Amino acid sequence: MRRSGPPQRRTALRRSRFVRRQRRARMPRQSVDDVAERAASCCEATTPVCTYRPEQIHHRRMRSQGGGDEPANLLYVCAACHRFIHDHPAESYDRGWLLRAES
Numbered sequence: 001m002r003r004s005g006p007p008q009r010r011t012a013l014r015r016s017r018f019v020r021r022q023r024r025a026r027m028p029r030q031s032v033d034d035v036a037e038r039a040a041s042c043c044e045a046t047t048p049v050c051t052y053r054p055e056q057i058h059h060r061r062m063r064s065q066g067g068g069d070e071p072a073n074l075l076y077v078c079a080a081c082h083r084f085i086h087d088h089p090a091e092s093y094d095r096g097w098l099l100r101a102e103s
Contacts, residue, residue: 027069032057039076045097047084056082058097065101073099 035057038044043054054076061067075097077085085092092098 027057031069031071031074034071035074035076038071043078043081044075045077045081045085047081049080049084051078051080053078055079058082058085060097061099061101067099 036054039054041054043050043052045058046052056077056079058075058077058081059067059069060073060075067073085097089098093100
């Protein structure tokens with residue numbers, strides 16, 4: 001017969017099933033308006049899969065890497081281009097759709 005040793009104790013630091021997400025500050029409306037005006041209802045990336053209808057705001061330097069919500073860091077892109085940018089980072093860095101984090 002095989003013995004399994006003492007029963008495992010659960011610690012009080014056990015992770016809850018319901019994880020609270022940290023609220024993110026909304027992007028300033030003025031930045032969104034400025035980027036939409038600059039784009040003039042056209043996708044600013046125009047990748048090979050482009051639908052030419054902008055619907056999402058893309059951060060060139062990601063917020064996690066210190067990018068802000070200023071219009072110079074934002075692009076107004078279609079969903080297909082947004083996916084393409086993140087799926088093809090080497091080309092995106094070459095074309096300026098993504099910017100590297102400042103060291």
